[in-house]
Amino acid sequence: MTKNVFDQEVIKTQWEVCQQKARALWENHQREIKRTAAGMMIACIVSVGGAAAVQPNAYEISYNDEILGYVKDEASLDEALQKVESSIAEQTGLATAALDAKGLNITRTRVKTKSIEFATAEELTDILLDKQVYRCDAYSIVVDGVPVLAAASEEDANAILERVKQSYSNENSKIISAEYKEKVEVVASDVRELPVAKDVESGVSYILTGTEDPRTYVVQSGDTLWDIAHANGMTSAELIAANPGFDPNRLKIGQELNLVAMKPFMTMVITEEVTETESIPFTTQYTDNSSMYKGQTSIITAGQNGSKEVVSKVVSENGVEISREKLSENVVSQPVVQTAYRGTKALTYTTASGKRASLSNPLASIVMSDGYGASRGSRRHLGVDLRSSKGAPIYAAADGLVTKVSSNGSYGKLVVIDHGNGVTTKYAHCNSFNVSVGDTVTRGQQIATVGSTGNATGNILHYEVLINGSNVNPANYLN
Ligand SMILES: [Zn+2]
Incomplete structure (x- = not known):
């Protein structure tokens, strides 16, 4: 049956219209029946009563030439037709929903009461609805x-x-x-x-x-x-x-x-010219600065993004963009170039002996007690152990950022410095710290003191150098 999306109020109004129509249709039937009774032939109501002398005793209801049943009295017929009309009006909500007057035929006739089972109003209603003796024209x-x-x-x-x-x-x-x-x-x-x-x-x-x-x-x-x-x-x-x-x-x-998935019945393809404002990113003009390290920058005057108006041809299906083609571009405001200093100072430096080096020594004097790569059970020694005395200062091997200060595990008290350019150094078994995480340090700055915390064999500095995350032999960086 027909679903409907009408609200109650609309149903009510339309139902009233339907009732009026049903009444009109019924009154029409009544008139025609009367005329039939008077012996006139009407297109939709055909008297098959035969000889005028035979008194009709029933109503025969047929639809498209199929006999649907017989009712004894006018009241049952009236009730059934009205019920069918109200039911279809309610279910469709259409003012045009009505009995199919063309196919529906009601005839006053005479039947042998012994061989006919008369339908009640309820039974006839069910038959009429089942046979769909109506139209919903829209x-x-x-x-x-x-x-x-x-x-x-x-x-x-x-x-x-x-x-x-x-x-x-x-x-x-x-x-x-x-x-x-x-x-x-x-x-x-x-x-x-x-x-x-x-x-x-x-x-x-x-x-x-x-x-x-x-x-x-x-x-x-x-x-x-x-x-x-x-x-x-x-x-x-x-x-x-x-x-x-x-x-x-x-x-x-x-x-x-x-809040429910959209399943549109149609696909609306829209081709349109869309005008949008886009940002033009500013560029930066650098001035070399020898007092700053390579990789360091400092803004002199801030840049400003410009803007442009872009006209594009956009094709979308049900509001979702399928393709985009740029048609024209018009600059509204030019970006303002940013100026900044760029460091040129090399990370390497010249040692006292005139050698070019990238890292300076972490201790004032170097006495190696255990080398890089020595066996440590199933593992290898990832750094060098430098013998010293408790409390001796430990120095940063190069400028950098302190990324870790911790006191756990076999490293004991540990400082890790990121020097940029992929270079990291680690200082383990310290006695005390002079820096915190997030501090920037310069080459030669004291960061900790020598101790024997963690898994240490006396007062030593366990020193590691990593390049792009991989350990290398720190001995190559000691001077
Ligand atoms: Zn070690």
Whole structure:
């Protein structure tokens, strides 16, 4: 049976119209029956009573020449017809839903009461509904040959299609073409199997969402995607899927989100010229500065992004962009170049003996007690052990950033310095610290004192050098 999308009020009004029609139809039947009784032949009511001398004793009800049954009295017939009309009006919500006067034939006749079982009003109602002795004339929107929605009038059906088209157009755009991918028609038909649009607005919503119960949510301040999804019994992925073209990283207050998946009946292909403002990133002009290390920079005057107006030809299907072609570009404001100093001072330095070195010694005097790569059970020694006395200062081997200061495990008290350019140094078994994580240090600055914390064999500095994360022999960097 026909579903309907009418609200109660509309049903009521239309039901009243239906009742009036039913009454009119019935009164018409009555008149015709009277005339038949008077011996006149009427197109839709045919008296088959035979000889005038035989008194009719029943009503024969047939539909398209098929006899559906007999009722004894006029009251039962009246009741059944009215029930059928009210039922179809209620179910379709269409003012045009009515008994099919063309196919339905009611004849006053004489039957042998012994061989006929008369139907009650209820039985006749069921038979008439079962045989669908009615028509629901309206206009259906047909997509690629498949009727999807009924509207009460042709104007409504066309208005729904026009509004669907408009719903996909954007601001700041000039529509070049807008057409359905499918063949879309409005056809006058019997729409008993279709959902009926209660008005243009609900019809538009049904066509766009593919559901009679589209639910949406308007984004409030402080909402997160997860909050909205969770509050509506959805996952974030489901919420994103229900909103094609929606960027989950750009949740805007006031934005309307679909809470049910959209399954539009048609694909609206829109080709439009879209004008957008784009940013032009600024460039930076560097001035070399010999008092700063390589890799260090310092802004002199800040840059500023420019902007340009870009006109593109955009093709979208149901609001989701399919292709984009740049048509023109017009610079609105030029970017302002940023100026900055760029360090040139090398990380290497010249040792007292005139040698070029990249790292200076971590201790004032170097006495190696254990070399790099020596066996440590199943592992190898990742650094060198430098013998010293408790409390002797430990110096940073180069400028850098302190990335770790910890007191756990076999390293004991440990300092790690990142020198940039992929170079890292580690200082273990310390007695005390002179720096904290996040401190910038310069070459030769004291960072800790020698101790025997962790897995140490006396007062030693366990010293490691790593290049791009891999340990190398620190002996190559001792001077
Ligand atoms: Zn060691």
